[in-house]
Amino acid sequence: MSNLDVIVVGSGIGGLVAGALLAHYGRRVLVCESHAIAGGAAHSFSRQGFEFDSGPSFYCGLSDPRSLNPLRQVLDVLEESVPAIAYDPLGHYHFPDCTFPVYCEGDRYRAAVAKITPQGAKQLERLEQRFLKLYSGLRDIPTLALRSDWQLLPLLLSRYPLALLKLLPQIGTIQGSVGDLLDQEVQDPWVRRLVDLECFLLSGLTAAGTIAPEVAFMFGERTRSVVDYPIGGSGAIVQALVRGLEKRGGELRLNTHVEQILVDQGRAIGVRLRSGEVLNAPIVISNATLWDTVNHLLPPDALPAGDRQTALATPAVDSFMHLHLGIRAAGLEGLTGHHVVVHSAQARLTDPGNTCMISIPSVWDAKLAPPNHHVVHAYTLEPYEDWQQLDRRSDAYQAKKRDRAQCLYRALERVIPDIRDRITLELIGTPLTHARFLRRHRGTYGPAIAAGQGLFPSTQTAIAGLYRVGDSTLPGIGVPAVAASGILCANTLVSVEQTVAALKKIGR
Numbered sequence: 001m002s003n004l005d006v007i008v009v010g011s012g013i014g015g016l017v018a019g020a021l022l023a024h025y026g027r028r029v030l031v032c033e034s035h036a037i038a039g040g041a042a043h044s045f046s047r048q049g050f051e052f053d054s055g056p057s058f059y060c061g062l063s064d065p066r067s068l069n070p071l072r073q074v075l076d077v078l079e080e081s082v083p084a085i086a087y088d089p090l091g092h093y094h095f096p097d098c099t100f101p102v103y104c105e106g107d108r109y110r111a112a113v114a115k116i117t118p119q120g121a122k123q124l125e126r127l128e129q130r131f132l133k134l135y136s137g138l139r140d141i142p143t144l145a146l147r148s149d150w151q152l153l154p155l156l157l158s159r160y161p162l163a164l165l166k167l168l169p170q171i172g173t174i175q176g177s178v179g180d181l182l183d184q185e186v187q188d189p190w191v192r193r194l195v196d197l198e199c200f201l202l203s204g205l206t207a208a209g210t211i212a213p214e215v216a217f218m219f220g221e222r223t224r225s226v227v228d229y230p231i232g233g234s235g236a237i238v239q240a241l242v243r244g245l246e247k248r249g250g251e252l253r254l255n256t257h258v259e260q261i262l263v264d265q266g267r268a269i270g271v272r273l274r275s276g277e278v279l280n281a282p283i284v285i286s287n288a289t290l291w292d293t294v295n296h297l298l299p300p301d302a303l304p305a306g307d308r309q310t311a312l313a314t315p316a317v318d319s320f321m322h323l324h325l326g327i328r329a330a331g332l333e334g335l336t337g338h339h340v341v342v343h344s345a346q347a348r349l350t351d352p353g354n355t356c357m358i359s360i361p362s363v364w365d366a367k368l369a370p371p372n373h374h375v376v377h378a379y380t381l382e383p384y385e386d387w388q389q390l391d392r393r394s395d396a397y398q399a400k401k402r403d404r405a406q407c408l409y410r411a412l413e414r415v416i417p418d419i420r421d422r423i424t425l426e427l428i429g430t431p432l433t434h435a436r437f438l439r440r441h442r443g444t445y446g447p448a449i450a451a452g453q454g455l456f457p458s459t460q461t462a463i464a465g466l467y468r469v470g471d472s473t474l475p476g477i478g479v480p481a482v483a484a485s486g487i488l489c490a491n492t493l494v495s496v497e498q499t500v501a502a503l504k505k506i507g508r
């Protein structure tokens with residue numbers, strides 16, 4: 001491809017959304033991906049007939065045109081779709097003393113809570129009303145309309161004046177944390193912990209650190225749209241975005257590691273690949289994390305010293321232990337797909353190994369596993385620093401790996417008591433695996449920027465022509481959020497008229 005307009009470094013969901021939208025807007029786009037598989041944290045990989053998700057498995061709104069999910073809006077613009085299976089309950093949360101089904105449908109959810117704490121269920125209803133009010137305020141302004149420059153306000157005023165008016169009274173809530181709302185509405189300790197857990201699953205932080213719109217989006221989508229799982233796994237979403245990119249002339253190059261973003265006189269001018277090849281374009285978009293972009297991709301003196309320092313000082317959520325299993329399915333007929341196990345009520349939800357997430361997506365899409373088998377992914381937070389000195393080929397590493405996977409096995413035993421006897425394939429991943437395969441700084445889940453203590457950085461940077469997308473930019477971590485970051489970036493690079501045409505195309 002010659003005469004590129006845009007080079008995107010990385011094919012995570014944020015990078016693919018930005019790249020595919022810009023291709024849709026008529027730009028000549030090249031996406032360079034270091035890995036052999038596209039999708040970053042959301043890539044799928046195959047082993048012995050099992051199709052594993054490397055990360056996300058909680059999705060929403062893929063099969064519902066009313067959804068607020070920015071990813072769905074992008075797929076609609078690209079005229080791509082991802083067939084998905086809707087399900088309810090969302091999952092089962094296993095606390096030390098009880099197991100609790102989390103229904104998407106509000107009344108059933110609260111009825112399940114009322115069995116444990118009737119008072120708490122009433123308080124939860126008040127909290128939900130606050131979230132749903134915010135959700136309905138947000139729903140009239142599609143994320144696809146957003147951009148990250150001064151033209152945003154005139155665009156919103158001209159197209160969505162009433163929606164803006166409706167949102168005005170919610171400004172305080174939008175800027176606040178879930179913890180603020182929790183303090184106002186919920187005193188019951190059990191429900192407070194439940195909300196902390198819901199927040200942790202979204203942001204990696206508890207209620208005090210999680211911004212209210214993020215949870216309002218999750219509650220709203222759950223009750224007003226659908227929770228669904230893409231047929232074919234998370235890779236099906238990635239493939240749909242790649243198709244969207246390529247059908248408008250964009251290109252994805254796999255196994256193409258960008259060594260450096262080239263900067264000349266304060267302006268990005270292209271990239272140098274690990275192979276030595278130099279590619280030029282007036283716009284470079286980095287989908288690498290904030291730390292990777294600043295530490296590895298930019299020349300040390302490219303950014304003003306203050307900006308560089310601030311970026312590198314951004315706190316990061318821990319990395320993960322992963323367990324990917326292929327198991328025999330005989331006798332597991334009633335199995336459900338999502339489980340969260342909290343081992344200890346005394347430890348914090350954020351303590352490594354205490355909260356374990358489990359997904360078994362073959363209960364929704366049997367083709368993800370060979371006949372009569374299931375595919376299992378379990379993961380929990382794990383600090384990178386406990387691993388960084390270890391050689392991956394050493395016995396000490398192997399022993400530690402087995403040891404640290406035990407909390408995941410104990411979690412799985414809450415769901416499938418004889419799990420260890422069913423295993424036909426076992427893959428254990430550590431923070432080193434996570435960092436290596438996802439090319440992420442210390443294998444982090446993303447920035448630990450707590451509500452009220454700063455905003456995620458914008459798509460723009462101090463370097464002209466250099467933009468960033470992904471989960472270390474606004475609005476934050478998670479597939480819907482990084483899709484939104486791709487939209488913000490792409491729209492900022494095109495005229496308002498082009499965005500309006502895209503909005504009209506999806507009837508917004």
Ligand SMILES: Cc1cc2nc3c(=O)[nH]c(=O)nc-3n(C[C@H](O)[C@H](O)[C@H](O)COP(=O)(O)OP(=O)(O)OC[C@H]3O[C@@H](n4cnc5c(N)ncnc54)[C@H](O)[C@@H]3O)c2cc1C
Binds near residue numbers: 013038057297
């Ligand atoms: C275990 C786990 C479970 C999760 N569960 C959920 C969930 O259920 N629901 C949800 O919504 N979210 C979930 N998330 C979060 C979500 O997956 C991420 O926030 C999101 O996918 C990150 O996307 P991104 O655009 O930031 O890019 P990333 O996924 O970080 O991808 C960046 C890409 O850039 C590439 N790259 C980096 N450096 C270079 C370079 N120098 N040259 C070329 N390429 C490079 C990388 O290889 C990678 O492919 C989960 C995350 C994890 C880790």
